[in-house]
Every structure is written in structure tokens, then in C-alpha cells.
Amino acid sequence: MVDAVIAEGLTRHFGENVAVDKLDLRVAQGEVFGFLGPNGAGKTTTVRLLNGVLNATAGKASVLGYDVATDSTEIRRRTGVLTETPSLYEALTAKENLLVYGDLYGVSEDRLSTRVMAILDEFGLGDRANERVGSYSKGMKQRLAIARALLHEPSLIFLDEPTASLDPIAARMVWDMIQDLSHREGRTIFLCTHNLAEAQRLCERVAVIDHGALQAEGTPRELARQLWHGLWVEIDLHGEPSAQVCEALQRLPAVLNHSMEHGKLLLEVNDEESVPDVVAGISAAGGRIYGVTPREHTLEEIYFEIEGNGNKTAEGLRNMRGAR
């Protein structure tokens, strides 16, 4: 199956300013892909380039098998975009907003009206469908904008900060909906967000972009491995390790680092393959092991490591990606 998004060396200049710099990206069909980066990093420009709304200065990209340079209309027919500002017509009602977009996206005229009411109901706006959008709260507008992005049942959905102005309950609803769209309906989600907890919760893979350039790309686990070399595991000994166990840890070549955290032994080991050897070594030294848990780095830790280390880390990550 062809990837939903393929970008190779995608570049966009605005005069002297490089908004997107030689971006290489692959997003598989059906996955939730997180696109992370600070304000002004180039996320929105990338979405515009991938939808053929903006032309690339250099490089190429295809979306759902269509070339962004030549088939942008076909791409836009199959994608749904939630923009950073909701882009709603405030003088029109919610129903009128969706009817306009249904016509623009070519939703079958026979089922447009039914589809509009169904999606408004789904987003809890059915009973206020005939009210002007200008009278809506920020959260309601955001829900309506998401409903609009999904109205024509696109295969690929670009969501720019989808929960930025939502209360926790509405945000939760959007998260469930995103998971549903991906897991049950097989749609691809390209999620631009600053919200690292949101990305951690939803995204199978992420990319970090800064100053228009890709800093890292992969699953959170892959990124953590690349950033921290080894694998971190927590070993529950029901207390402090004995002197023999400490000596054994010093001797084991697979153990790169060890410390105590919250009453548990925290080890950095070479890789997953070394875990049985380390466990055997501790047991041989008389340690009684009650639990071994791999410790995943949070996306927040990964993000700040990448952003904090800047270009050095990014260069390293790019090299590793290239080597794989």
C-alpha cells in the first residue's frame, strides 16, 4: 500500500526566509502521525505544501499517491484540513456552514442534508444547528470546524492544534474520535500539535520540526533509543541492592548506568538482548527480583532532549535514520 504522505527534500522559501528546509517525510496509511515543533517551526507551511495550496520552491511530495505539484485538486478532494483558526462563516448558521462546504467538496446532493445533521449530532451541535456561528463559544466553533474537516469523509485528515481551545471533556471526545478514525475507519491523521501529552496519547510515530528542518522522526521508543543510547529498565528488589549485587552490576559489561529511583533499581543497559543476562547476573549475586519493567521515555522528555540539544542531536538522529 502506497504511503499516505511522501515528501522528499520539500523546501519552501519566502524571500530570504526558509520556512521549510529539505523536508523528508513518510506517513503510512491509517497511522496517527504527530508533527511537533514550536510556533513558527514550519508546521503550517508544510500542511499547505502537502495540500498543494502553496507551491514548493524545491523538492517533491505526493499525498495519497497524487503529486502535489500537478494533482493538488485531487489531493484536496481527499483530504480534510482543520486550520489553526476555525475559518467559519460567523454570519451563517452551523448547518449553512456545513452545507456550503458539502457543496465545495462535492458531497452527494442526495445525502448532504442527512450527513450534515448526522455529523452535527455526533459533535453535540445538532440542537444548535440553526443558530449563527457568531453566537457559539470557542469550543463549539472548534468542534464545528473539526466536523467540517470530516464532512466529506476524507482519507487523510490534517489537524492543526485540534484541542487548543477545548475544555478537558471536549478534548477527550476529540482524542477518542481521532483514535476511532484511525483504528476503526483506517483513516490517516496528520496531527500538528504543541501538546506533547496529546501526541503521546495518540501518535504512533512523530516528527519534530524546527526552523523548517526535520530534527527527528520515528516512534517515541525509536527516538528514545537514539537519544539515550541504551534501554532503561526498572528492577524491583523490594529495597536497596546488596553490596554483592552492586559489585555484580559494576562487572556486567551490558550495564551502562545504574541508580535508585522511588525505591527501585534503575538500570541503563545496552539493548533489549542484554536484559536476560543482567537479570541472571543480579540473581547470581543473590539479588531477589520481584519485577522487571522497561521504562519508556515520555514524548515530553524526548522533545525537550531534541529541542535542548539542538542541531547536534538532530544531525545525529538524521545520520541514524539514514543508516537504517
Add this chain to the structure above:
Amino acid sequence: MNWNWRAMRAIMRKDLKQVFQNKMVWMPMIVLPAIFLIVFPGVVVVLPTLLKPSDLEFDDLTPMLKRLPPQFQTMLKGLSIPQQFTVLAANFLFAPMFLIIPLMVSSILGADSFAGEKERKTLEGLLYTPVSDTELFIAKVLTALIPAMAVNIASFVLYGLVVNLGGYRFVGRIFFPTVNWWPLVFWVGPSVSIAGLGATVLMSSKAKTFMEAQQASGMLVLPIVFLMIGQITGLFFLGVGLEMAIGLFVWAIGIWLIWVGSKTFSRGELIARI
């Protein structure tokens, strides 16, 4: 031309709905024609009936009367000088206003087309739809053209009623419209709208705000002011022949502007300025 008319109709429908819900946009389209084509002409045709013949001085009419084509001079035969003034004022004095009004309406709506969407932050969503650049541009032009034509025709009908009803008792017969009105309203008026729209929609796509686009399009009224002064001072007379020629020239400019606009309009340039 394999255009997506359904999408274009949707853009036009929503734009027109928004226009009628925005007082700032529709008020000038109603108020200005009402003042210039109903109130002023009403006063001009009714005034001579309220004054004594001795109060009326019409010596200056003679040079204008001499420049009129023979068929109009025949039409004025048998009328007193004040009656001739009423007939001339109704048929010639206000004629250039029927070029200014469609230009004004189309400029207001044309200026609002893209710059208004930018200001209201609704443009980006529209640009992500599968509507092509040409369809988008043409839909915006048509959105402004339809109300401009509607206002022009409605103004013509109401103006006809006002001058004929107001002046009937004084002149003693129906005296409007003369033959030069038909090409003016149905040939030159639409051509001016099209040319004005071609220019203002293009300016609107480059401008940041509605006001900026509208100010830039204000320049377009200058040639019409020249026509108006020429007509009033008797420099020339907007007869059928001149109207057909002006119309043809302005239609050519208008179609060229819209063609250039639809070819050069690019959503990429537009979104880069948001």
C-alpha cells in the same frame, strides 16, 4: 469550460448571504442609489412645478439644446423652457449616475471578495477545498456582478417611476426613458460593472483589508466623472452611437481584466499573505 458550477454557486450563495447580513456592505448599495437616483431627481422634476414661471431662468439651456441630436429636439418641440428643462434633466442630467451606481456596487462587493475573507479569517478554509483557482476567481466576480446588475435595473425602474410621476402634471405626458437609456442601462452599465469587478477583485486578492481594496478601486470612478462633466456641460452627448462605442470599449477592457485575473490569480500567493 468544465467548471464546477455547484461549488461556484455555493460560494456565491454564501457570499450574498453574508453581504445581506453586513450593514456596512449593503447600506451604501441602497442609500446612495436612493439619494442620487430617487431623491435628487424627484426634487429636480418637481421643483419647477412649485415655482412661479418668473422665478425660472433657463437662458443657459440654449447651448445644450443646440447640441442635441435632431430626434431629441423634435421631442422637445412645443414644450415651454421650464418643461424642456424637466425633460432634459430627467433624461440626460442623471444618465451618468447609471454608470457610477453599478461601478460602486460592484466595487464594494469586489473589494470585499477576498480582502473581506482575509479580514474575517475565513479564506484559508476556502483555499483548502478542491475548487480551482479559476472557479474561485470567477465565482467571486459573479457574486459581485449579480447584485450590481440588480441594483442598476431596480434603480432604473424606480427612477423612471419617480421622474414620470413627479413631472407628469408639469410636462403633461410620459417623457422617460428616451431611446439612449436602453443601451446605457443594459449595455454600458454591465460593461462598467465587469471592468470594475475585474479590477477590484484582482486588487482585493492582493490587498490585506477591505478598506485597502476599496480605496484602490476608488480610482475607477474617474473616467465616469469625466463623462458626467462632459454631459452636463454639453461638451458631448451620450447618444446611442456613443454609448454603443463606449460600451464596446469597456466590455473589451472588462473581459480582458477578468481573463488576466483568472489566469494570474493564485491561491499560493494569496495564502502566503494571510
